[in-house]
Amino acid sequence: MRWCARCVLPDTRPGIVIGDDGVCNACRTHGLRPEVDWAERARAFGRLCESVRSDGPGYDALIPVSGGKDSHWQVLTCLEHGLKPLCVTWRPPGRTALGQANLDNLVRLGVDHIDFTVNPDVESRFMLAAFRRFGTPGLPMHMAIFGIPLAMALRMSIPLVVWGENSALEYGSPDGLHMGERLTSGWLARHGVMHGTTAEDWIGSEGLSARDLTPYFGPSPDDLEAKGLRAVFLGWYFPWDPEAVRRVASGSGFSASADGARTGFYDYADVDDEFIAVHHWLKWYKFGFTRTFDNLSLEIRNGRMTRGEALAEIARRGDEMPREDIEAASAFMRISPEEFFRIAERFRNPDVWTRHDGRWTIPDFIVPDWEWT
Incomplete structure (x- = not known):
């Protein structure tokens, strides 16, 4: 190591590369932030919002949310830009009381919201199958977090999906600088924590059928773009810092753990x-x-x-x-x-x-x- x-x-972290100077790529990428024209990027987000904003019925954007600090930041930013968003949540089977309270607070900010619950029996078997195959019971979580909101956006013809931070930029990726704005199929393959699998690859595991795995069959971001829908990272347009985001969220009723x-x-x-x-x-x-x-x-x-x-x-x-x-x-x-x-x-x-x-x-x-x- x-x-x-x-x-x-350490360089054992997926995506981390340590250079000859002993400094990792995540630190080097962060060091480039002062060179970014953040004012222009903010204007670019404004132009993006203007291009999808409509006065008619329907939603301008879909925001995948958990109710956490980043979710509050995403929602507040979109509302400030005049968007009519639909918020979509994959409901974790181990949701905490604090998580529910924060999610309720987020909805009270003034948004429509879908709380999507996967059949607990299916989720239990899928978690165990992923744990046994790859040592990661969190794989179904990531597949649901990305798949369900994207499927909703496609089926409801929502033109924009707004994610929060780009983890490839914040936690290290050799190609992070080239994958900063949009969530693409390439991004999902490298950073989606799904070990290169799709829902189809899990048919038969722990007795799971294709029908059981229906919620996990999400469209690819490339499919969305082909339909004229865009999936972007808010952290590309505005400098993401967990502490700064927490302050924004706390100012709107978000609560940390006591x-x-x-x-x-x-x-x-x-x-x-x-x-x-x-x-x-x-x-x-x-x-x-x-x-x-x-x-x-x-x-x-x-x-x-x-x-x-x-x-x-x-x-x-x-x-x-x-x-x-x-x-x-x-x-x-x-x-x-x-x-x-x-x-x-x-x-x-x-x-x-x-x-x-x-x-x-x-x-x-x-x-x-x-x-x-």
């Missing part, structure tokens, strides 16, 4: 789903880092934390295993926690981990005196 000399991300961060460093991110911590924690087995490393790297790039302070925070947190969430996710997938760990162990990366004195360790870990448990 190599670690970025500026942030705290019990601290559910996963990672931010107490206002990933607060809507009790299973998301499991998805993020499995990065530890596969890549040797967790959601906290992502968050702290953003804090470093935005000048709110030094690398030394980030390393101290990582050391202070120690083992971040979300035990209660693992138990809840295991129960939903109808397996025991013991079976969960047996499956997870199959995906422990031998290029990252070494067995030493009966314990798994990461050689040359970024925190030298890490307490391995």
Whole structure:
């Protein structure tokens, strides 16, 4: 493993490339922000909104939302530009009370909203199939998050889909600068966390039929564009910063967690789903880092934390295993926690981990005196 000399991300993170200077591509991309003409990009978004805005019946834009801080920012920005949006949510099976409260608050901002629930039995079997095949129970989540809103936009002839941040830009992608504005099929293939699969590839897994998987058969972004629909990232037009977005959302009634961060460093991110911590924690087995490393790297790039302070925070947190969430996710997938760990162990990366004195360790870990448990 190599670690970025500026942030705290390793080159095992998908999309991260560390250059000869020891700095990762995510940090280099962020360093180019001052060169961006943000005023012109804001005007470009205004022109885009003007091109789709209509005084007649129908929706000008569709906004995929969870109810989180980014969702509030997307909705507020679209409303400020005079759009009539339809908001669409894939309802997570582990939705939290706080997540529901924030989603209700978002709807009260003045939007129409569809809360799409997948058959829990289908979702349970799909999660287990994905976990067993790829070590990621979050794959159905990503397939639903991207597929359901795009399908809705196509079927309702909505001309614009407005996503929030572009994770390829924020968390690292060798080609992120060339894939910054639109969500395309190429973007989904590289950054959609679906391991290059479509719903069709899961027919027969855990007894799932094509009819069972209907909600996951979404159109590709290229199909949308062929119909004259565009899917864009708001973070291309306006500088995305989690703390700045949180302030905007909080000013409109969004609430952070009163019990601290559910996963990672931010107490206002990933607060809507009790299973998301499991998805993020499995990065530890596969890549040797967790959601906290992502968050702290953003804090470093935005000048709110030094690398030394980030390393101290990582050391202070120690083992971040979300035990209660693992138990809840295991129960939903109808397996025991013991079976969960047996499956997870199959995906422990031998290029990252070494067995030493009966314990798994990461050689040359970024925190030298890490307490391995």
